Amino acid sequence: MEQILERIHSLLWGPALLAVLLGLGLYFGAKTGWFQLHLLRILKQTLFYRPKKGESEDGISSRRAASAALAGTVGTGNIIGVSAALMTGGAGAVFWMWVSALLGMGIKYGEILLAVYFKKKSPEHTGGGPMYYMEQGLHCKPLAVWFSLAAIGAALTGGCFTQVNAVCSVLGEENTWRSLAAGGVIALLAGLCIFGGIRRISRVTAVLVPVFSIVFLGAGLVVIFCCIPQLPAVFATIFQQAFSLESVSGGLLGTGLAVSLRLGMARGIFSNEAGVGSSPMVYASGKESDPVRQGLWGVLEVFLDTIVICTVTALVILLTVGISPAQTPMELVNLAFSSVLGEWARPVLGVSIFLFAFAALLSWCFYGEQGIRYLGKGKTSVTVYRCCFVLFCFLGALYPSQSVWLLGDCCNGLMLLPNVIALLLLRKKVIEVTKTSSLYTVLRTTRIVKRPRIGQNYQKSKKSL
Numbered sequence: 001m002e003q004i005l006e007r008i009h010s011l012l013w014g015p016a017l018l019a020v021l022l023g024l025g026l027y028f029g030a031k032t033g034w035f036q037l038h039l040l041r042i043l044k045q046t047l048f049y050r051p052k053k054g055e056s057e058d059g060i061s062s063r064r065a066a067s068a069a070l071a072g073t074v075g076t077g078n079i080i081g082v083s084a085a086l087m088t089g090g091a092g093a094v095f096w097m098w099v100s101a102l103l104g105m106g107i108k109y110g111e112i113l114l115a116v117y118f119k120k121k122s123p124e125h126t127g128g129g130p131m132y133y134m135e136q137g138l139h140c141k142p143l144a145v146w147f148s149l150a151a152i153g154a155a156l157t158g159g160c161f162t163q164v165n166a167v168c169s170v171l172g173e174e175n176t177w178r179s180l181a182a183g184g185v186i187a188l189l190a191g192l193c194i195f196g197g198i199r200r201i202s203r204v205t206a207v208l209v210p211v212f213s214i215v216f217l218g219a220g221l222v223v224i225f226c227c228i229p230q231l232p233a234v235f236a237t238i239f240q241q242a243f244s245l246e247s248v249s250g251g252l253l254g255t256g257l258a259v260s261l262r263l264g265m266a267r268g269i270f271s272n273e274a275g276v277g278s279s280p281m282v283y284a285s286g287k288e289s290d291p292v293r294q295g296l297w298g299v300l301e302v303f304l305d306t307i308v309i310c311t312v313t314a315l316v317i318l319l320t321v322g323i324s325p326a327q328t329p330m331e332l333v334n335l336a337f338s339s340v341l342g343e344w345a346r347p348v349l350g351v352s353i354f355l356f357a358f359a360a361l362l363s364w365c366f367y368g369e370q371g372i373r374y375l376g377k378g379k380t381s382v383t384v385y386r387c388c389f390v391l392f393c394f395l396g397a398l399y400p401s402q403s404v405w406l407l408g409d410c411c412n413g414l415m416l417l418p419n420v421i422a423l424l425l426l427r428k429k430v431i432e433v434t435k436t437s438s439l440y441t442v443l444r445t446t447r448i449v450k451r452p453r454i455g456q457n458y459q460k461s462k463k464s465l
Helices: 002-012 015-031 039-045 062-073 080-089 092-117 130-136 141-156 161-171 176-194 197-226 228-242 255-272 279-283 291-320 329-374 379-398 401-425 427-435 438-444 456-464
Strands: none
Touching: 002 401, 015 092, 015 401, 015 427, 062 197, 062 279, 062 291, 062 329, 080 092, 080 291, 080 329, 092 130, 092 228, 092 255, 092 279, 092 291, 092 401, 092 427, 130 141, 130 329, 130 401, 141 329, 141 379, 141 401, 161 176, 161 329, 161 379, 161 401, 176 197, 176 329, 176 379, 197 228, 197 291, 197 329, 228 291, 255 291, 279 291, 279 329, 291 329, 291 427, 291 438, 329 379, 401 427
């Protein structure tokens, strides 16, 4: 089974798709003047923005939508996924994760903008996502159906299996009864949340996201601070191995760069989900009616997910144990944190991964539900889907780790393909909506205060006399 999944993985995440993603990210960045890199201005228009009366519509708030989306992206891939990429692709994979994030900001912005612009409003349900801009923007129903089916499959497998499996790996995969108990607890808690719909999910994730961010980043920064003298050498290794032709595990000359690039990009996209089309579904359910402003939340999401959290994970590993011969990615993470935190490492990682996993599977349940709703199924189908999702939470405790992560990457790839096609064909619409927005001028404008030259004020005052 693993060999089949590896073959599918190599086809989906091959050079062609990675080249298209790189090109698409460069296109959106160049055409918009790279305004997504102006982080302080984006913070002003998102976190510190207060909408006026009449500006928003019915739905969840932008902050809750961002929390739900961030919960879906900041999953166990930020810890175990990064560790797996380092074990196979070496330290150079970190550099390509950064590249995927910088270019992914533009892609994430574009797909959220389109989702809000083409979102469907009805008395029963307000929602959007790639399936809606595929149908309304491209007038291509088959592509929308493909994406919806892929979203359902990805939610039940990659969005559920990988998260539960990560929690079980912390407990110890050799203890089947402990893993089954963990799967049962997660399934029960998930059922209590997901049957309340997006409002309950967003309320839960709005609490979980700050908590797990503080716990994990706090522990990671303690480790980094304790090993700060080695930091310059680690950054040098990252850049050196990013373009090295030598493979980490030996092998043919030239395979090192290819493996590092492929795994770094794939792991970065699996983490921040830029181009996958998942988080646009929850942003389109928000109150914010301005597509550009809602798209800015996506830029902030990618930055926090990959540039901040993934980088902290990678630095902790590289600063402490390096690419040690650990048997599993979770074992490598445990060794890294334990080298500084000692016996505190296991409970800190356990709490962090549980919160990461639980928040992520809640968001992914909603993504799959949106696929069910788009396909025209009624409330009964949504209820059946939610029951199946709870069951899959329990079954995720039984599957082997490597197969689960390969399956998650493959499912993301099946969502990515139709969405990338839609983004390529609707790229001009993204630029058109962006440049006609008043926010575009605000984001591009830099206030420059010209200081008078020495003696200039004296000359002016002399003339006035």
